Amino acid sequence: MTNLACETCPVRDSAACSVLSDEERDALAASGRTRVLKRGEMLFAAGDSEAACATLVSGALKVSSVDMDGNEQILALVHPSGFIGELFAPFAHHDVTALTDSKLCTFARSDLENALEAYPALARVLLRRSQEDLLATRNLLELTGQASAETRIAALLHDFASAASESSCHLASEFELPLTRGEIANMLGLTIETVSRKLGEIEAMGAIRRKGKRGIEMADPALLLNLSARPVG
Numbered sequence: 001m002t003n004l005a006c007e008t009c010p011v012r013d014s015a016a017c018s019v020l021s022d023e024e025r026d027a028l029a030a031s032g033r034t035r036v037l038k039r040g041e042m043l044f045a046a047g048d049s050e051a052a053c054a055t056l057v058s059g060a061l062k063v064s065s066v067d068m069d070g071n072e073q074i075l076a077l078v079h080p081s082g083f084i085g086e087l088f089a090p091f092a093h094h095d096v097t098a099l100t101d102s103k104l105c106t107f108a109r110s111d112l113e114n115a116l117e118a119y120p121a122l123a124r125v126l127l128r129r130s131q132e133d134l135l136a137t138r139n140l141l142e143l144t145g146q147a148s149a150e151t152r153i154a155a156l157l158h159d160f161a162s163a164a165s166e167s168s169c170h171l172a173s174e175f176e177l178p179l180t181r182g183e184i185a186n187m188l189g190l191t192i193e194t195v196s197r198k199l200g201e202i203e204a205m206g207a208i209r210r211k212g213k214r215g216i217e218m219a220d221p222a223l224l225l226n227l228s229a230r231p232v233g
Contacts, residue, residue, distance in 0.1 A: 011081040031111040037098035051092035053085030059102025060178035079163035099178040154227035
């Protein structure tokens with residue numbers, strides 16, 4: 001691990017710490033460290049009592065659990081500027097693993113708890129983000145429970161393109177899928193065969209173009225958005 005470099009951080013204007021003054025950010029950074037994870041490396045596991053809190057600088061993470069039969073269930077994805085960590089909990093409840101090579105700003109839970117007391121603006125933004133994460137989880141449950149396979153996959157592609165963009169005003173023109181087809185199937189409640197078939201159909205419609213093993217180019221963002229429309233009611 002290395003010391004934080006806030007001045008050159010690519011998510012300094014979108015991460016939770018963006019609400020802090022330069023002096024407050026410097027004080028917070030003094031207790032943090034940069035950590036790099038390789039694809040498949042775990043940030044922390046369910047049951048860890050010393051699980052760190054972190055902001056994702058680059059890459060992608062998955063939050064998952066394992067059922068009694070040993071099957072993994074992906075519960076959420078974390079994209080750059082996203083916060084991960086269970087404050088005020090005695091131990092971690094879920095596994096957090098890097099989907100791609102990832103870079104994070106990490107803090108001991110006790111240090112971040114102290115920062116929340118010292119900086120109310122940081123506490124408010126993390127509370128808001130936790131509410132947004134809860135809403136995203138509910139939307140995922142609604143999507144997997146009610147939407148067609150095509151809608152599920154189109155919505156996930158749209159979310160990936162949004163997360164990969166450097167602007168909140170438009171989608172990224174292309175990106176790399178952070179999930180394998182098997183992981184997409186797991187997350188959306190589909191089979192791998194269905195995922196592969198629907199990706200091909202969405203490409204044939206002209207919404208996307210596949211490039212190599214995981215590359216996705218946005219051929220028609222408006223069409224993808226239309227395909228990803230959630231069912232009403």
